[in-house]
Amino acid sequence: MDSTQHISDATILPPRVEKNVSLQQYNTFRFDYQAEFFALVEDLMTLKSLVGWAKQHNICVTMLGGGSNLLISADIPGLVIINRLRGCHAKEESGNRISLIVGAGENWHEMVEFTVQNHWFGVENLALIPGTAGAAPVQNIGAYGVEVKDSLARVQVLDRQTLDVYWVNAQDCGFAYRDSHFKGLWKDKYFITAIELSLKKRADLLLSYGGLANQIEGEPSLKKVFQAVCQVRSSKLPDPNVLANAGSFFKNPMVSTTQHNQLKESFPSLVSFPHGNEFKLAAGWLIDQAGWKGKTQQGVGVYEKQALVLVNHQAIKAEPLLELEANIKANVFNLYGVELEREPVQLPVLSQKELSGMLSEESQT
Ligand SMILES: Cc1cc2nc3c(=O)[nH]c(=O)nc-3n(C[C@H](O)[C@H](O)[C@H](O)COP(=O)(O)OP(=O)(O)OC[C@H]3O[C@@H](n4cnc5c(N)ncnc54)[C@H](O)[C@@H]3O)c2cc1C
Numbered sequence: 001m002d003s004t005q006h007i008s009d010a011t012i013l014p015p016r017v018e019k020n021v022s023l024q025q026y027n028t029f030r031f032d033y034q035a036e037f038f039a040l041v042e043d044l045m046t047l048k049s050l051v052g053w054a055k056q057h058n059i060c061v062t063m064l065g066g067g068s069n070l071l072i073s074a075d076i077p078g079l080v081i082i083n084r085l086r087g088c089h090a091k092e093e094s095g096n097r098i099s100l101i102v103g104a105g106e107n108w109h110e111m112v113e114f115t116v117q118n119h120w121f122g123v124e125n126l127a128l129i130p131g132t133a134g135a136a137p138v139q140n141i142g143a144y145g146v147e148v149k150d151s152l153a154r155v156q157v158l159d160r161q162t163l164d165v166y167w168v169n170a171q172d173c174g175f176a177y178r179d180s181h182f183k184g185l186w187k188d189k190y191f192i193t194a195i196e197l198s199l200k201k202r203a204d205l206l207l208s209y210g211g212l213a214n215q216i217e218g219e220p221s222l223k224k225v226f227q228a229v230c231q232v233r234s235s236k237l238p239d240p241n242v243l244a245n246a247g248s249f250f251k252n253p254m255v256s257t258t259q260h261n262q263l264k265e266s267f268p269s270l271v272s273f274p275h276g277n278e279f280k281l282a283a284g285w286l287i288d289q290a291g292w293k294g295k296t297q298q299g300v301g302v303y304e305k306q307a308l309v310l311v312n313h314q315a316i317k318a319e320p321l322l323e324l325e326a327n328i329k330a331n332v333f334n335l336y337g338v339e340l341e342r343e344p345v346q347l348p349v350l351s352q353k354e355l356s357g358m359l360s361e362e363s364q365t
Helices: 044-056 108-117 222-236 257-266 283-289 319-336 352-364
Strands: 018-022 034-041 061-064 070-072 076-083 088-092 097-103 152-159 165-169 190-200 244-248 272-275 278-281 300-302 309-312 345-347
Touching (some): 044 190, 108 222, 283 319, 309 319
Parallel strands (some): 061 076
Antiparallel strands (some): 300 309
């Protein structure tokens, strides 16, 4: 669909809106596609007026934060808004709690660092996750046994239809493993404009995941946990400013206990964790064992230290990565009967037909 069909060449664009802007520096895979219209937004008034303008002209709007969980695979029609809504203020609450309200465009890691400096507990295990505070609830970011939902009280949203701004309670957001209503039910309904965290003043550390405890010498403290998380992550994951990537490319698949037990019998070193009535398999282990770690093809590849991370060495467009993804998925399915699911969000949203068209075009060249 050409989203400009309702906007004539004579239409004056609002201030700050540019046409045909490259998104290469706005996604950590560094793929070079364009936004038809583009604006960087720093305040709520401007955000409301731009969403209103787009609505009036029937233009679709996509909001991006740090672009660290994206797979852009074609030019994005309509208006792309880069969220840079700022602000961070704390409010003392009774007892053990601190409420911290953070603008959606604030950098997540800097915000975590701020909580650690202030001796507030809750998000230290989520240090060094790239991106913005406002995107954290979208996929309910998680690491080292902690998810953002564990410390989230409310999410402030802009209703895209009414342009009203209001708070939604965290327990109504449908949080699950790397999932929330913001990715599904509410995908086209809201933009997140701020979050409210409920942090603890008294020590409450979680060290039992990812070998964190072994990284800490002496008595554990908030600062030591924060530093350990940063150290472990830096040693295992590529810095997107140095090697383009979007973190974990696949979710850890869930399988039934029966399937898990069968796999464990065939592959005794299988890495898995009980999760409710099911088992979560380490997708990185499946990909690694299938022999993909460190492989490269057409300028993209599988990170040499962590098979869950796909990296872009020099591709300008996404096709080679889509092909690599398809090959890994097919191979893992053949070997283990397990379907891998992609974690980053693909933009623009393409139909299955368009997607297979892209892949077959690529294989003909
Ligand atoms: C090296 C690396 C390590 C990572 N490690 C982890 C990890 O340990 N755990 C984890 O969970 N994730 C991880 N990620 C993924 C990513 O950092 C998170 O998902 C992060 O929250 C994305 O934030 P962003 O601002 O970059 O979002 P973007 O990539 O810009 O956007 C992601 C999605 O959210 C939507 N969105 C963004 N902002 C808003 C908003 N304000 N309102 C509504 N929708 C919005 C976008 O439209 C898009 O669909 C990692 C990524 C990298 C590159």
